[in-house]
Amino acid sequence: DGGITQSPKYLFRKEGQNVTLSCEQNLNHDAMYWYRQDPGQGLRLIYYSQIVNDFQKGDIAEGYSVSREKKESFPLTVTSAQKNPTAFYLCASSIGHRGYGNQPQHFGDGTRLSIL
Amino acid sequence: SQKIEQNSEALNIQEGKTATLTCNYTNYSPAYLQWYRQDPGRGPVFLLLIRENEKEKRKERLKVTFDTTLKQSLFHITASQPADSATYLCALPGGSYIPTFGRGTSLIVHP
Numbered sequence: 313d314g315g316i317t318q319s320p321k322y323l324f325r326k327e328g329q330n331v332t333l334s335c336e337q338n339l340n341h342d343a344m345y346w347y348r349q350d351p352g353q354g355l356r357l358i359y360y361s362q363i364v365n366d367f368q369k370g371d372i373a374e375g376y377s378v379s380r381e382k383k384e385s386f387p388l389t390v391t392s393a394q395k396n397p398t399a400f401y402l403c404a405s406s407i408g409h410r411g412y413g414n415q416p417q418h419f420g421d422g423t424r425l426s427i428l
Numbered sequence: 429s430q431k432i433e434q435n436s437e438a439l440n441i442q443e444g445k446t447a448t449l450t451c452n453y454t455n456y457s458p459a460y461l462q463w464y465r466q467d468p469g470r471g472p473v474f475l476l477l478i479r480e481n482e483k484e485k486r487k488e489r490l491k492v493t494f495d496t497t498l499k500q501s502l503f504h505i506t507a508s509q510p511a512d513s514a515t516y517l518c519a520l521p522g523g524s525y526i527p528t529f530g531r532g533t534s535l536i537v538h539p
Contacts, residue, residue, distance in 0.1 A: 345526065352531065353531055354517070354528075354529040354530055354531040357528075402471050414460045417474065420471050421471050422470070
């Protein structure tokens, strides 16, 4: 079955530590996205990528970094510069968004990040 | 930027009734609007998309309407079941056509 796999499901970060969240898709989608979800809030866009080796900042990119070396993979690193990283992180993909803006997004089941 | 408003209070209804959820937006009318379902601890799942030239869209027990004059979409679940209990999110195209999501409304269907 095609889909998006996020790992790990739960992650704990120590002070000053960088952590990386994994996101893999086998849907052959060009576009991938990272969102952050806090209780009672909507999804906020962190980074997105339209194509391999290209990515753009979203609304709340500070303290995060990404890479897109392969079409299937879009890992997110939460750096020590992100002072409030506790949240539910969701990865999504879609066929593409420019010219395909009405395509639905397919989501993984998220990673819940907490501070130790 | 587009502001999306969904009722933050949970909607409680009895099994078998029709649930109606509201999504209001404040700025320009979007070319389309999407609805998603999200269960606790899971990612959202796409349900329906409705375009600006469509007044209504149906899928099984789901019906979505889109009123560009009122700047509103209504999401209906007929003959609701406890398994329909979840949070429902609406999404509109934002910058670079990437969907911007509302906060969602929680639906609780009581047996």
